[in-house]
Amino acid sequence: MLTNYIKIAWRNLRRNRITTLINVVGLALGLCASFLIGLYIWDELSYDRYNVKASQIVRVTLFGSMQGGKINEPHVMPPTAATLVEDYPEVVQATRIRKAGTPVVRIGEKLFADDEMAAVDSNFFQVFTLPLLQGHASTVLNTPFSVVISKRLAAKYFGKENSIGKIIQIKGKANPFKITGVFEGIPSNSHFHFDLLTSMSAMQDAQSMSWMTSEYYTYLVLQQGYDYKKLEAKLPHTVDKYMGPQLQKSLGLTMAEFKGGGNSLVLKLQPLTDIHLRSNFTADIGTNGDIKYVYIFSAVGLFMLLIACINFMNLSTASASKRAKEVGIRKVLGATKEELVGQFLSESALLTFIAMVLASILAVMVLPLFNELSGKEMILDTNFLMAKMPLALLFGLFIGILAGGYPAFFLSSFNPVSILRGRFSTSTKSTGLRSGLVVVQFFISIALLAGTLVVYRQLEFIQNKKLGYEKERVIVLSDTWALGKNQEAFVQALLQDQSVANVSASGYVPAGASFNNNYMVYPDSHSTQLVKTIRYDVDYGYLSTLKMEMASGRYFSKDFGNDSVHVVINETAAHMIGWTSESALGHTISHTNNEGHKRVYTVIGVVKDFHFRSLHESISPLVMQLGGDPGYLIVKAQGDHIAALLSRIENNWNKFKPERPFSFSFLDDRYNATYQSERRTGQILGLFASLTVFVACLGLFGLATFTAEQRVKEIGVRRVLGASVTSVVLLLSRDFVKLVGVGAMLAIPVTWYVMSNWLSDFEYRIDLTPSIFIYSSLLSVLVALITISYQSIRAAIANPVKSLKSE
């Protein structure tokens, strides 16, 4: 019996080529999209779960507010780890990571760069499950100045030679480091990525007992099954106990006074497996994902499938008249309803299976493209495919039943008597349902289109936002410390170039990676009125290089001398303290460092607010002090010959034979890179939105074909009675356009809600204007019209005599 079903299914699929093509293509696209999205979500959810102790590990984070400024940091004070192990038996182990950038490594005569380094506690490999190829997890980092490198780096440094025992020099470190171990490498689904791990045991700062700085990513291993919330509840006590005395010493404030001033500082715990998707820190140990995108893409994947399933349902029920005769005959010959349902279900299962095979091939083919789009490195190898095969087949069966279930019951419920007497007509009930499903399809398509449009509008807004500085034609030269004493000569050479407008030596770049100093200050003598600011170390040329503007007062100038006791603050800092731009001038701000030394600075100017953080965040207080950083040079170019200028700068650089290669970035590129995840979302959403529109239109095309066929007699009569081609085309198109319109009406509030939510992540954002919805609705109506017009026009211009004669 089954062979008979499959045989007839196959012949039917071949006979109705257009319908089959629409169904298979639609389902294959839907399935392919859901495969890829499934893979993406699988990968996102797998972060850090490779750790055997994943469920026991939490990260200690710092939250609070100071003078209205929010503090949220994923790293905490140096003694936190040891203190928590000491004070709380439920903490089994604690380990710390301190990022150390990408230093230059010298091995013999060779120099290497660009590899991420971190200093870690000696128990690092006991906490995280990172297999060591050489060395022992419990001892590998025990000795001072030991370093463990990744397999990749071992190959890069020493080729096939054994790297254990080799000595490397790390730029900026007095002592040489000895390689004591090689590890496999950190999996891509880890929230941190390092290739060089040095022992913390010889690091002075790591032994610090200061509770006033917080640079250490700290991870705790808790007792198995212990609820971290219980420990979290005890942590305020720890902060009071250890931080209190130090606060008193450096600020002259008791903890109670500090809190009374509206300030707070709390340690919180974050499960390891939440870090990748549920973190929201300004800067973290690595680039994190966002659970919101997992939700958005899951929805998109489901929508794609749903739209393809709807196509199948609609086309099956619309073409029911073609199958009606067969149903009638089979019933007359003794087929029961169940047998017919079985037949139609096996037909849809067959179709889904074909679509699934196609989808799998397609998924493997487009995976590299999707990886590029999503910034992932996912692979679909045979092992993975074989392992997931049963799941995929089950999923295919489910989709087959989902898509084929309704049509199967619909078709098998026909009354054989009326069918065989030729009195078959599709009931209005099924037409109504079909219309409803078309509305659902276009609701989804328009919602996705409008969503995409919102994302792109926001990206455009980001692009064109007045930032308070000029990001165009600004070249940031990195690692200029390598020039050493020659930096001044290098800068002089730059300034003599016709294409260079200005140069500033500062590592404080308002876009992309930059130095970032938290700086606690208080105005005049009000030591309780602490304000958390960001300190920028700048030079005389900084303001003019970045074309920032002063709101009042003056910027640092060589003409005035002794500007080292002066500061320039931004408008937000002035307002937060309670000054206006004008009244701020002449006031002082004070800062007490960790050792308790106080310094007082006079405000000589207020710089207009500029966006030195991403537009996700509002502008915070900022203080500028003289003291350029030798690490970076910021070059403002003029004229159009930037490429030529760059090669001149490079030549110049090489003349001084610095230890590092010439490296640069454009400020606007750095700026754009900040919004990479938004840009990716836009691209992925755009791709899937176009695909859903395409698949929905495929279905619409199929439906229009059947409608034109069904109404062929009506059209003939109308034409004979004098109807014009235009009026017939309108007649046939009107109903479909109405459905698309209803879909649009439904899509507007949903998109409005979802996208307002997405936009709320940006402190600076576009308004949701009706035009976004009007454009996307009009676009879909237009596409729908074009889709159905082919069939409508064909039906309208056909010779009416032919259609009437066939009756």
Next chain:
Amino acid sequence: MLLITNLQKIFATEEVETTALNGIDLTINDGEFVAIMGPSGCGKSTLLNIIGLLDNPSSGSYNFYGSDVEKMSERQRAQLRKGNVGFVFQSFNLIDELTVFENVELPLLYLKEPIKQRNEMVEATLKRMNMMHRRNHFPQQLSGGQQQRVAIARAVVAKPKLILADEPTGNLDSANGKDVMNLLQELNEEGTTIAMVTHSPYDASYAHRTVNLFDGKIVTENFHV
């Protein structure tokens, strides 16, 4: 034996009620060949559908070879119909996607006959209908007469007691029509009961008895000798 007593069939829609059959009393004996005649819309096909268990009467009783079927569900009727009733239609009603062989095989599939028997029965029937050489053709590749022969093959393959024919020659020319009527006569002579709806007095002359219907009632019955 088929025993119909005071049978009524009313088709009701929301607006109108049509009485298709009104107080039919009819007995068809085993081995009989009955023709049902009458003008369009008189209820011939409705009666045939009820006899063939495709439809239920609105009231009255119908005894089908000893079973009272007037209250049976669709599933029960389908079960009883399988293997007991063969149908031949004016428009042949072959399934276009299936070959000649597969069309004839279909009733046996629903009877869940094992494959070996199935093949034997289908081949024997096709040989008898002179259609073996066309076994792998599709219906559209056949002439009208050939299609009707396949339809008859399908109707008789399961060796039913009763064959119901609804204007079996209506779409055929006279030569092919005569061919089909001869086939039906042969089957009847072998013991199969036949009930046939027809407009053609010539076709009706093959039957033992003609029942004339008018406005849902039997008006006359003629016996042929």
